[in-house]
Amino acid sequence: MQQPIGIFDSGVGGTSIWKEIQKMLPNEDVIYLADSKNAPYGTKPKEEILRLSIKNTELLLEKACKLIVVACNTATTNAIDYLRTTYEVPFVGIEPAIKPAALKTKTKKVGVLATKGTLSSSLFHNTSKLHASGIEVIEREGTGLVDLIESGQVDSTETYLLLQKYIAPMLEAGIDCLVLGCTHYPYLIPQIKKIVPPNLNIIDSGEAVARQTRAVLEQQNLVAISRKSPSEHQFYTNRELEILESFVKGPNIKTDFIVF
Helix, strand or coil: CCCCEEEEECCCCCHHHHHHHHHHCCCCCEEEEECHHHCCHHHCCHHHHHHHHHHHHHHHHHCCCCEEEECCHHHHHHHHHHHHHHCCCCEECCCCCHHHHHHHCCCCEEEEEECHHHHCCHHHHHHHHHHCCCCEEEEEECCCHHHHHHCCCCCCHHHHHHHHHHHHHHHHCCCCEEEEECCCHHHHHHHHHCCCCCCCEEECCHHHHHHHHHHHHHHCCCCCCCCCCCEEEEEEECCCHHHHHHHCCCCCEEEEEEEC
């Protein structure tokens, strides 16, 4: 089926998920919606997160998306149950990768860097209880990091110092795995690697989400047919195009950027 996959996030962070999906599903067209004007979602009340998630979903449905990836941990943990019961289109969500971290840790101590909206959600706590029995999960809110990424300051000294402030106590507590619980945070991995020891596992959900997207498409017979022409990718944002463009690069794709 040649209808596009829809992806939405509270900004540019979900492009880390888009990259994995584009890599794993090169024949698929994609429409990406960056709600950067309302970023970050992680500091908003649940009712506001739900309202924004509904708005984003309906915009993507208007564009005939066959599947929607909620490329935002906070939106997933606070809104995906409602979205799945309200709309017929299949949804793929994202939550912090507690399970792989629990399987990898040798110190039995795992750090989770995420937004307040994710860490305070019932889905996050249920996931931790289910997969992290006997594991100490050390949570830290990454306050301010999304704002810095959204303003194009991924490599700034301010970002580095903020990361150092958040990660240092987790290292002192003995973590050997760090879970990135926000789709913006994979862009900070080069900075994080300057702070953590080389043997520490940094874990994000991008590849797993792409695999799940492929599995759902296959289960529901929605996979795009093979094609000779490049796949088409449209990126919508309600803030500066230049920042979104700087996060999106890829060969053999047709890319359009649109302000909505």
